[in-house]
Amino acid sequence: MNLRIKISTFFSVGVLNVIWFVWYKIKVIYYKKTKKNICCSKVDDVYFSPCSEINQKQVLNSNTDWLTSIVYFSWYKIESSEVPDWYLNPFDNKKTQNNNVPWYLISDFSHSIGDIKTVWEASRFDWMLSFAQSVRKGKQENLNKLNFWINDWMLKNPPYIGFNWKCGQEASIRVIHIAISSFILKQVENPTLSLIYLIKIHLKRINSTLCYALAQDNNHGTSEAAALFIGGSWLLHKGYSEGKKWQNVGRKWLENRVKKLVLKDGTFSQYSMNYHRLMLDTVSVVEIWRNYLCLQRFSPIFYERISLATKWLYQFIQFDSGNVPNIGANDGALLLPLVGTDYRDFRPSMHLSMVLFTGQRAWAEQGPWDDFLKWFEIEVPQCVAQLPCSVQFDYGGFSLLRKKNILAVLRYPRFIFRPSQSDALHVDFWIGKRNLLRDAGSYSYNTTESMINYFSGTKGHNTIQFDERNQMPRLGRFLFGSWLKSKNVTYETLNSKSQKCAASYTDIKGASHSREIILRDNVFVIKDKVNGFKNKAVLRWRLDPTEVWTLNGFEVFSDKFKLVFSSNVIINRIEIVEGLESVYYLKKTNTPIVEIEVNQPCKLKTELFF
Incomplete structure (x- = not known):
């Protein structure tokens, strides 16, 4: 069974991606034998000259x-x-x-x-x-x-x-930050020889293992292609002929990555909020750089996909905080920390991307996000984008129900690319700044096996776990096998007072889960149906830890909210347990979790009154 799963996952990941990865391994062996990529370091140099445009009144x-x-x-x-x-x-x-x-x-x-x-x-x-x-x-x-x-x-x-x-991506992030700093200090046109040297050694390192980045089908490819394009075009602009090769390689693969990894509804390949932001920030810097050097535009499909990706992320943002659901892998990356806003505030990045790729302001009101654009000397348009609304992103597997400041998200499996989270049919629920039903986050990529399994496994999400196992068998730190496929996906707005969506799946062991969510004026309803498991099924709701929650029979309530549970069979166990969540990378805190356990096929209903 395990071999069959690995073989099927091999073809799901993609033969070309495996070839890219094998080629990377061959190159590493070659470097070990030949001691390639060794050169002398230059120190005690001036990398940045005095700034020509100091503004002590800069506010x-x-x-x-x-x-x-x-x-x-x-x-x-x-x-x-x-x-x-x-x-x-x-x-x-x-x-x-x-x-x-x-x-x-x-x-x-x-x-x-x-x-x-x-x-x-x-x-x-x-x-x-x-x-x-x-x-x-x-x-x-x-x-x-x-x-x-x-x-x-x-x-x-x-x-x-x-x-x-x-890591080539780490080198790429340094290149991007060097370029932005040069832009801020007005030294793009007159870089020191030491700065040129710094760019060259980084581009050589990135280009040497670009195949690894391409094999991942994720932000490694977009970051490294972007760095090659930015650094290569800069060198060429200053008369260094070797820059042309790097610029062309960067342009080619950035075009390729955007076309392949951004789906037709705007979903990015990693199914992650923060990695989506990282990709958009990376492409935004590329576009700013391209404009500054008056370089040829990218293809129409490039801008079409990035526009869709921009609008995709915009739909998830809560306006009064800039926060988004903590869905998907999250390594704490923030490429453009320019205006002192919190890591969880997506508004500056969102505003930049909206202006660059849709020609609209993301928000009508003024804020730090406007200063964010001013650091890049971008004129802020007057036209304001329409407010987020209920929408389905079926290529990526996300259904969003919205009503005023309320957001409900249903995450269902549409795995064109490899999933790193076992989060099928997870539900996130927000009222303004309050994330009442929430995801556990990622915590760390290199911690104990139990912690990795807790955060990225089924237990870390608002869904149902069968027989204490993951929905998909884990094959590696960032890879699951036997990718789930959704069935019975529906999405509809019934009327002005009621909206609903649904999806279901059956896993490799025959266990099935069907979920429907309904959003009404003052109640959020989740209907679950489970079947085919061996011993037990556990429904978890990861609650807002800023509330004090009390269990009374089949009700869990705080001063402001109440959850009511019901089933067509006897519920074996219902209790509030203490769990973990990670809102910031490598920071874990306690959070209350309601667990409802049954040991036979049944229908479960959760009603959240607000």
């Missing part, structure tokens, strides 16, 4: 975190103005070993230091943006700090040596 919102802190994943702050330890995992206070070996001799997952992303985070150069903004606003002393930090990074991370050169 734009900016990111000031890094001026006094070292910041990890937008929430974990170490009060310090000193250079970070580029090899430190500050969460476990562990340091990487063998930092003098080439990147291709380093394993993908090292258990000795925990999550490698904790080491990579400071090397994404978010601090470069913060320092550049500060200099532009008149704090000239931070220019010395900026150059000092770059020199220290280069001294401790010589080209292609150590953990911070392991």
Whole structure:
């Protein structure tokens, strides 16, 4: 059975993707034998010159975190103005070993230091943006700090040596941040030779394993293609002929990735809110850069798909907070931390993408999102986009029901690309800023097996779990087998007072789950039907932890809300248990979960009164 699952998943992932991955492995073996990608580092150089347009009266919102802190994943702050330890995992206070070996001799997952992303985070150069903004606003002393930090990074991370050169996407994020910082400091046209060198060594690293990024069918490909396009076009613009190759490769694969990975309804291949934002931010920077250098436009289908992707994410945002459901894998990435808003506030990115690719403001009112555009010197249009509404994204498997400030989301399986979450028929429910029924999040990509299974497995979602197993068998850290297929998908607006949608699936072991959600004026109804399981089925509702919830019989209530449960068979167990959620990467907190357990086929109904 396991072999059959692996073979079927192999073909689901795609033969070409497997070939790309095998080619990557062959290249790594070649690098090990030939010791490729080794070169000397340049240090004690000036990378950024004094800013030619200092404006001490600049009142734009900016990111000031890094001026006094070292910041990890937008929430974990170490009060310090000193250079970070580029090899430190500050969460476990562990340091990487063998930092003098080439990147291709380093394993993908090292258990000795925990999550490698904790080491990579400071090397994404978010601090470069913060320092550049500060200099532009008149704090000239931070220019010395900026150059000092770059020199220290280069001294401790010589080209292609150590953990911070392991990942092509990490190198790509650095290229993008270097380019944005140069734009802010007005040095795109007059980059120093040291900055040119910095771009060149990064592009060589990215291009050497682009095949790995393409094999993933995710944001690795969009990020690395974008960096090659931005860096290559910059070099070519300044007269460096090798830039033409990188620019062309970047353009080719960015076109390819957008056309393939953004579906016809705007869903991105990773089925993730935060990775969707990362992709949009990446493409937004590319478009800003292309406009600045007066380069040829991308194809019509490129802009069509990015426009659809922009409108897709817009439908999920809650206007009074900028927050979105915590659905899908989430590694804490925030490519453009420019205006000091919270990591969970998607409005700045959304506003930028809406203006660039639809020609409309996302919000009529003024806010930090307008300053976000001003840092890129983008004129803000007057036309305002229509408010989000009830909509179905059937290519990606999302049904949204909206009524005023209420949002209900049904996530159903339409897996064209590999799923990394076992979240079939998960439901998210929002009233304004309040996420009453919520997703567990991701927490960490390199933690214990039980924690990985908890957050990305079925237990981490508002759905039904059969026989204490996942809906799909886990084949790897980011891969499930036997991809589910939805049946009986419906979506309809009954009248002005009632909307509903539904879907169902049957898993590889014959267990089936059918779910219908109905949104009315003051009640949200979820109807579940389960069958085919062996021992038991558990329905979970992950509740808003800011409320105090009390269980009384078949009711769970707080001061403002009430959930009522019913079934056509005897309910074996109903209780509130303490669970975990992760709103920010590597930060987990407690949250109450209602569990309803049955041991025979049945119909279950949940009514949430508000």
